[in-house]
Amino acid sequence: MYDVIIVGAGPAGTCCAKRLADKGFSVKVYDRRREIGSPKRCGEGLSESIIKYIGEIPERCIAKRIKGSRIYAPNGKSVDAMLEYGGYVLERKVFDKWLAEEAIKAGAEIQSDSFIEELIEEDGKFVGVKGEFVGDKFEERAKVVVCATGAESSLRKQALGIVSKTELIDSCLQYEMSGIDIDPDFIHIYLGNEISPRGYVWVFPKGKDRANVGVGIVPGEKTAKHYLNSFIANHPELKKGSIIEVNGGCIPVGGMQENMVADGLIVCGEAAHQVNPIHGGGIKEAVISGVLAADVISDCLKKGDVSNKALMVFNKMWWEERGYLMRNVERLREVMEKLSDEDLNNLADALDPKDIIEFTRGSKLSILAKVLMRKPKLVKLAKHLL
Ligand SMILES: Cc1cc2nc3c(=O)[nH]c(=O)nc-3n(C[C@H](O)[C@H](O)[C@H](O)COP(=O)(O)OP(=O)(O)OC[C@H]3O[C@@H](n4cnc5c(N)ncnc54)[C@H](O)[C@@H]3O)c2cc1C
Incomplete structure (x- = not known):
């Protein structure tokens, strides 16, 4: 029996795990991925403000430092919005593994290739998980279960009935491209109803001639692939490049939850739709949410009360720290x-x-x-x- 089981070793799960382990609690993290951080589901853009929460990011996690965003209006005119302290385009696979290793160093246990099929509920309380590790079924118990599964898992539905509404999901496709020409000091954001309805096209440089080139759109008649391929075909500086990796996924751009707790349970990060609704950035929100969840769980464990009522402090803390700002966004x-x-x-x-x-x-x-x-x-x- 652990103090805390965390489902999901993305930034929300591993940052929550590290914080709890630092405070001396026993923590087990399960992730269904065979390799933490892979496949990446991310444009890998992150602003420097994150270091307040996770400290300096090791160089091996950073593909490129950037100065700001170059935003292109539909007529092609661009404006440079500088970030006061700059930002990063990450190597997300390395970054997620680094966060996991930091949690392990603090004392947490992490197990990949472990699909959690079900949360164990007894007398209306969440008390553990049932899963499968490399073909073997297992059950594990804890005083608190954290659901940090991202938005593509059905586990959060069992936890709190959370489902993503189709109209609040952006459908994304991204190619990592090499052999292109792009100003590597900026992330490039292209707006326009023709090129990407509701969303935007992004070109996030990972070097002088390499970038993540992606699109997020409101699902409609035409697919994300259609918009991405059309955009690339109309941009000679990209068209000449090669595709070295393909990534896809959905991003919730709304649907933040009033309540994220139950008896013995917290849902945090993208699983609770904690993503910036205008640009879809979810790494920072996941980290903050994981850290806040850990602080609340720690207080509740110390008091010996992990009831819904006690854990509800998380709702208040998250809404005050991030929720009201994200609602503005x-x-x-x-x-x-x-x-x-x-x-x-x-x-x-x-x-x-x-x-x-x-x-x-x-x-x-x-x-x-x-x-x-x-x-x-x-x-x-x-x-x-x-
Ligand atoms: C195409 C695309 C581009 C993006 N670009 C950016 C970007 O540039 N910058 C940015 O900040 N954000 C970006 N995002 C969003 C960002 O990737 C996520 O919001 C962020 O990773 C959320 O972190 P998380 O820890 O909440 O969830 P995740 O990182 O999704 O981690 C959840 C983990 O839970 C695991 N899991 C799920 N279900 C189970 C289960 N049943 N059992 C065991 N494990 C389970 C998954 O395997 C996963 O590892 C992008 C998203 C997409 C789809």
């Missing part, structure tokens, strides 16, 4: 997806690039509202931001 996404290409072109001319970064963090949205209000037909939409 969700409103921003709701406004952005209604703008025409012409509106987006006008915004690129009117906005101060510094503010754009703040908007994506859920701050200063009144500035954007004021700019939108200059056009009478956008007044109603702008009010959604206030």
Whole structure:
């Protein structure tokens, strides 16, 4: 019997595990992947603000340091939104393994290739997991179970009935490409209803001639593959490259949960839709959520009370630290997806690039509202931001 079992060795699970192990609790993490971090499901972009939560990232986890985002309006005009402390394009497979190793060094146990089929519930409390490790069935028990499975697992449905609504999921496809030409100091974001309805095309450099080139779209008649291939075909600097890896997946861009706990259970990270709704970045949100979950679990274990009522502190802490900001970002996404290409072109001319970064963090949205209000037909939409 462990103090805590964590299902999922992504950033939410491993950061939660490390924090708990650092505090002296016994922790077991299971992941269904044969290799932690692989296959990657990620554009690998991350802002430097993450180091507040995980410390300095080792060089081997970083493919490229970047200065900011170059954002392209539909008419091709670009603005450079600089990040105060820069950011990274990671080697996500190495990064996830590093986070796992940090948790192990702190005392946590991690077991890959372990698919958790079911959470064990007794008398309305979650008390363990049932799974399979390399063909052998097993059961393990703990005082608290953490569901950090990401958004593509059905386990969170058993845990708290969480399902992702189709309209709040972006469908993504990405090629890691080599032999391309791109300014490697920026991540490149291309907006436009023609090239990627609701989402954007990204080119995240991993070096001078290598990048993750991907698209996220609201699922519709045409597939993500259609949009990605069309974009590449129209960009000679990409078209000349080769595809060395293909990644796909879905990103929740809304649907944050009011409640993420039950008796003996916490759901955290992307499993609880804790992803930035405008750019789909989920690594930072997963890390913060995992750390907050660990702090709450630690307090509850010390008091000997892991009831729903005691664990509910997690809801309050997450909403105060991240949720209300992410809700602002969700409103921003709701406004952005209604703008025409012409509106987006006008915004690129009117906005101060510094503010754009703040908007994506859920701050200063009144500035954007004021700019939108200059056009009478956008007044109603702008009010959604206030
Ligand atoms: C195409 C794409 C591009 C993206 N690009 C970026 C980006 O550039 N920057 C960014 O910040 N975010 C990006 N994201 C989002 C980011 O990858 C996720 O939000 C983040 O990994 C969430 O972390 P997590 O720990 O909550 O979940 P995950 O990283 O998904 O980890 C969950 C783990 O749980 C395991 N698991 C699931 N079910 C079970 C089970 N039943 N039993 C055992 N194990 C289980 C999985 O194998 C997985 O390892 C992208 C996502 C996609 C799909």
